[in-house]
Amino acid sequence: MRAASVEETTSRRADPGDEVRAFYESHPYPAPLANLDRHRELYRNPDRRRAVSLLLWPTRQPAPNRKILIAGCGTSQAAIHAMREPDARIAAIDISEASLSHTRELQRKYGLRNLDLHRLAIEDVGSLGEVFDEIVCTGVLHHLPDPDLGLRSLRAALAQDGAMHIMVYATYGRAGVYMMQEYCRLLGVRANDEELRALGATIGALSPDHPIAAAASRAKDFRQADALADALLHPVDRAYTVPQLHAWIERCGLSFARWYEQAPYLPQCGAIASMPHAPRLASLPPPLQHAAVELLRGTMTKHDFVAYRDDRAGESQPISFEGEGWLSYVPLRLPWTLCVRERLPAGASAVLINRAHPYPDLALPINQAQDRVLAAIDGKRTVSEILRGATETADLDQGREFVERLWRYDLIVFDATASR
Numbered sequence: 001m002r003a004a005s006v007e008e009t010t011s012r013r014a015d016p017g018d019e020v021r022a023f024y025e026s027h028p029y030p031a032p033l034a035n036l037d038r039h040r041e042l043y044r045n046p047d048r049r050r051a052v053s054l055l056l057w058p059t060r061q062p063a064p065n066r067k068i069l070i071a072g073c074g075t076s077q078a079a080i081h082a083m084r085e086p087d088a089r090i091a092a093i094d095i096s097e098a099s100l101s102h103t104r105e106l107q108r109k110y111g112l113r114n115l116d117l118h119r120l121a122i123e124d125v126g127s128l129g130e131v132f133d134e135i136v137c138t139g140v141l142h143h144l145p146d147p148d149l150g151l152r153s154l155r156a157a158l159a160q161d162g163a164m165h166i167m168v169y170a171t172y173g174r175a176g177v178y179m180m181q182e183y184c185r186l187l188g189v190r191a192n193d194e195e196l197r198a199l200g201a202t203i204g205a206l207s208p209d210h211p212i213a214a215a216a217s218r219a220k221d222f223r224q225a226d227a228l229a230d231a232l233l234h235p236v237d238r239a240y241t242v243p244q245l246h247a248w249i250e251r252c253g254l255s256f257a258r259w260y261e262q263a264p265y266l267p268q269c270g271a272i273a274s275m276p277h278a279p280r281l282a283s284l285p286p287p288l289q290h291a292a293v294e295l296l297r298g299t300m301t302k303h304d305f306v307a308y309r310d311d312r313a314g315e316s317q318p319i320s321f322e323g324e325g326w327l328s329y330v331p332l333r334l335p336w337t338l339c340v341r342e343r344l345p346a347g348a349s350a351v352l353i354n355r356a357h358p359y360p361d362l363a364l365p366i367n368q369a370q371d372r373v374l375a376a377i378d379g380k381r382t383v384s385e386i387l388r389g390a391t392e393t394a395d396l397d398q399g400r401e402f403v404e405r406l407w408r409y410d411l412i413v414f415d416a417t418a419s420r
């Protein structure tokens, strides 16, 4: 963990938690949204909510009145959740009054009556005296002076069969960010408007080969002042490698369920699948496969994942292609994926893309027979019904291989509620 001064007033503070609070009062992040109409439109599609729920719980229907905690909600995340899950009760906590007041404005504007806001630190979440079915904590725990204490506090507020969606920074892809943080410390750069303008111009003038260039071009808002401050002048910021992440969640009483987008971590996907080491990589246990692929990709800037309590009943990754249970899964296309039918590679009938993937090699070409299987995926039929209807020979091995590939590439999720 690193700690650095932000402004003279905050640099004299002894408590890094106070520094973080002061930082977010003057630099609320992400940039507040004034309008949630686009989100409202997107979630009119019931498949979108169903898909998000299946990412967390492939073997469970979401309870209509479930309780969701947004921990470190920032400026807009809690309002978005309250809008898209009108049947759920949302509690949101944050230490920054500036961020909460943006959320309050959205709450008023959209009449969100299922949302309760609290100015409260994650470390004190127990004082709510509530247990949640779902906890969302993205972009926060890596800013806590003691991330273990934060994660343990959240774990204590999670129902036994609940799910957590967490995002924390990844070490290797942020190498350039940490170099520039060090640079800012050397110069004593402060987080005021003038300094941030000069810092933005400095970053803009760096060579495209500088390690920060890729991270800056991928982050949509890097040029915006509060985003720049968040990335380069934050008083508390740490990152995790895949092995560190596994060790962290295990010692905090959780078990790893899945990556929110898994294809970037899998040796079976993209360019890594045709590298000479692919079979050796695939023979490792999954956590080591993912650790190795993180090293090969080299540019991951964050880890976005789902975790359960370690005393939860059942498998932490219930989707399996062993045995015959997979035949009763109901696949559902992820609504944010694309099917491209122009400028195709030779022999391809379409190319499938998950827009959340940061790596172009994860685009998946499919042939005509596979296209027929894809067309039959409607969120209602089981894999068995789809394969029987779409292929003349109903070659189960080929069918399994293809639906498994669609799943690995984050193009579908499975409703496995019938296979419990």
Ligand SMILES: C[S@@+](CC[C@H](N)C(=O)[O-])C[C@H]1O[C@@H](n2cnc3c(N)ncnc32)[C@H](O)[C@@H]1O
Pocket (backbone or CB within 6 Å): 020, 021, 024, 029, 030, 071, 072, 073, 074, 075, 076, 077, 093, 094, 095, 096, 099, 120, 121, 122, 123, 137, 138, 139, 140, 143, 144, 230
């Ligand atoms: C980078 S923003 C992320 C906001 C939101 N989760 C999102 O993904 O849009 C981090 C937020 O965490 C809040 N935060 C930082 N430390 C916290 C703590 N100990 N307890 C609660 N909130 C905290 C900050 O005030 C800030 O609003």
